[in-house]
Structure formats: C-alpha cells, structure tokens
Amino acid sequence: MALEHAILVSLTERAGSGYELARRFDRSIGYFWPATHQQIYRVLRRMDEAGWVKHTEIAQDGRPDKKVYRVAAAGRAELSRWLAEPEDPAVLRDGLGVKLRGASLGSVDVVLKEIERHRAEHATRREVYRGIQKRDFPKPATLHGRAVASLRVSGADARERHQGVSHHSITAYGRVAMAPADVPVPLLPGPFGERVRQQASSLVEASDGRLRLHEVDVDGLEHALTRSPVRLSTMGRGLDEDPASFLAAAAAGRHTASLL
DSSP: OOHHHHHHHHHHHOOBOHHHHHHHHHHTGGGTSOOOHHHHHHHHHHHHHHTSEEEEEEEETTEEEEEEEEEOHHHHHHHHHHHHSOOOOOOOOOHHHHHHHTGGGSOHHHHHHHHHHHHHHHHHHHHHHHHHHHHHOSOGGGOOOOOBOOOOEESSOOSGGGSEEOHHHHHIIIIIOOSOEEEEEEOOOHHHHHHHHHHHHHHHHTTTTSEEEEEEOOTTHHHHHHTOSSOOOBTTBOTTTOHHHHHHHHHHHHHHHHHO
C-alpha cells in the first residue's frame, strides 16, 4: 500500500484538482491513510509523470489555471493489480495498551480516565464513519458485485505450508469467506505452475460449486510489474525474489479488469 493507491481510489471515484483531492483526504479517505497536502501534491506530480494519471488545465478568472486530474489507463491497471494483491496485517503499536499492562504500577484512576477519553474520541470517529456511509451508500441493499479471490502464492517461502498456494488462502477461501467467488489462478510455467494450478483446483472442487476457477494468462504482466513506480514487496521479498507472488495478484487484477 502506498499513497499512490489511495489517490487512485479517490480519483477513480471523482476527478479533481490537487486542492480538491487534499480536501477529500481531510474529510474521508485520510481517516484510513493520512497524508499532508504537500505529500499529496508531490505524489500526484510523480503519478502524472509515470502516466498513472492525466490532467486537463482549466482557466480561472484572476487565478492560476487549475489542473484537474483523472485516472489514466495505466493507473486503472495498477489499481486493479493492487486491489487483488494480498495485504499484510498492520503491526499494532498502541501506547494505551502498554499503559493498561502497567496500570497497577502507577495511578489506576489516571489510566481509567485516559481510557474514557479514548472511548469518547472513538465514538466521535464512529459517527463520522456513519455519516460517510449514509452519504456514499444511502441504499446499501442495492449494492451488488462479483467477488474475486486473490490467491497468496509463493515460490520463495521456505515453509512448506506457504509453498505454491499458501494455507492462508486455502483456509480463508475454503473455510472463512463463504460467499461465491471467482478464483483466478495464474498460468505459471513448469512444475511449480502445475502445483499452483492443482492446489487451486482442489480448493475449488472442495467448495461444492461456491468457487469458480479461472485460469489467467500472465503474458506481459511481469513486464508491467517491473515498471511500477512503487516498490513492490511482500514478506520482505521483491519481484525478483518471488515473482510468483506478484504474478498471482496481477492475474487476479487482470481477471477483475475483464469483468468491467
């Protein structure tokens, strides 16, 4: 995850200038991925240079021309690839949690007051989220879509349970996420590719029709991944060290794009 992806999400929802984008971050998406206005302008210029976004200059009376940014084809492709890529859980660093652990070593009442303050702030933030929900999704029952799984695949992880299709994906899609879904499997070469295909096939066969297998050609995907202006990394490994991991995510993105 990088700021570029948050910007792509926002601009896909609605085109806008750098100033308008920064205001949106202040009101909504910044609650999940905060960024200063300076960071947004700097990254937006980099995305423009990389071809992920394109802009149109609009004349303004008495003010400098305004650049209105839209997501370009390359940006949509990157967004599809990133959306399909597994996201590692965030590492939690919570000072309040440590204070709870050590509360008996100081004033318990002081720590309790701090807990109450945090609770009040979280309640306020919850109301903000509910306001965003009502504004953006006033009729949630009318929402629809088609679920697409993204298999976590590795050819570099030394642990057997993570070789090929990770047991994390097998457990998540086989026992936890019980909604119907497409399962894109990348057509990787050699014995390793056959192993991935067989593991994905077994997962789908065990689902009693809930999951649907889709074999996806990966031709051209690795070249596209090498051109990403964002450093690609999973479990500390890059594209050169574990290409199968990124190709699996890109294959899910390619399949998702084919549904649009």
